[in-house]
Amino acid sequence: MVVGKGxxxxxxxxxxxxxxxxxxxxxxxxxxxxFYGVSNPADYRIxxxxxxxxxxxxxxxxxxxxxxxxxxxxxxxxxRAVEHKGIYAGFILNFRDLEETYYVSVMEMVAFINSxxxxxxxxxxxxxxxxxxxxxxxxxxxxxxxxxxxxxYFNE
Numbered sequence: 001m002v003v004g005k006g007x008x009x010x011x012x013x014x015x016x017x018x019x020x021x022x023x024x025x026x027x028x029x030x031x032x033x034x035f036y037g038v039s040n041p042a043d044y045r046i047x048x049x050x051x052x053x054x055x056x057x058x059x060x061x062x063x064x065x066x067x068x069x070x071x072x073x074x075x076x077x078x079x080r081a082v083e084h085k086g087i088y089a090g091f092i093l094n095f096r097d098l099e100e101t102y103y104v105s106v107m108e109m110v111a112f113i114n115s116x117x118x119x120x121x122x123x124x125x126x127x128x129x130x131x132x133x134x135x136x137x138x139x140x141x142x143x144x145x146x147x148x149x150x151x152x153y154f155n156e
Contacts, residue, residue: 010141011059011094012043018144023048041077042089051153054078054089054106061097064120067113075113078106088153092133095123099137102130103149 016025024047028040042054056074058065070091078089082105090105100123108129112121131152134145 007096008057008059012057014142015055015057015092015144015146016044018146019046020048020146020150039071039073039077041074041081048154050086052087054081054087055092056090057092057094059094059096063095063098063124064118064122065093065095066120067118070109070113075106075110079110082106093121093126093130095126098123099135100126101133101135101144102126103133104130 012027016027019025026045026047028043028045042056044053044055044057046053046055054077056070056078058069060066060069081087082089088105090103091109092101092103094101102123104121104126109121112118112125112129118125131149133149135142136145
């Protein structure tokens, strides 16, 4: 791991670097970066005509991600955003120990949270409800094949 850089930031950078170069990528400022009081709906806003994506990225050890890692304002903000044509929003969830990564739409996440069945997001649920994102392991770091997920929107 790069000294002085948390594993979450390393994961975010790996995802960012995995997007094709013709995508506009903006990182929202957040309180972990020292901007206290900021309550953005996601980590990133990604744009390629005609679509905008709001993405929250989470990486966690183990077989589940605690719901406490997802803030209410993120769910509400992304759920409001997807009411508009051309805006998609969701979570890229990385299970480090399993080396598995999934995209889950915000509306799938809302349904999961509203079911109140669990206090964490199990990898098994992501396997059933999400879209697996292929990981390509480099010597130490990963790159992510985002083409299949993005192809759903651009028919490429």
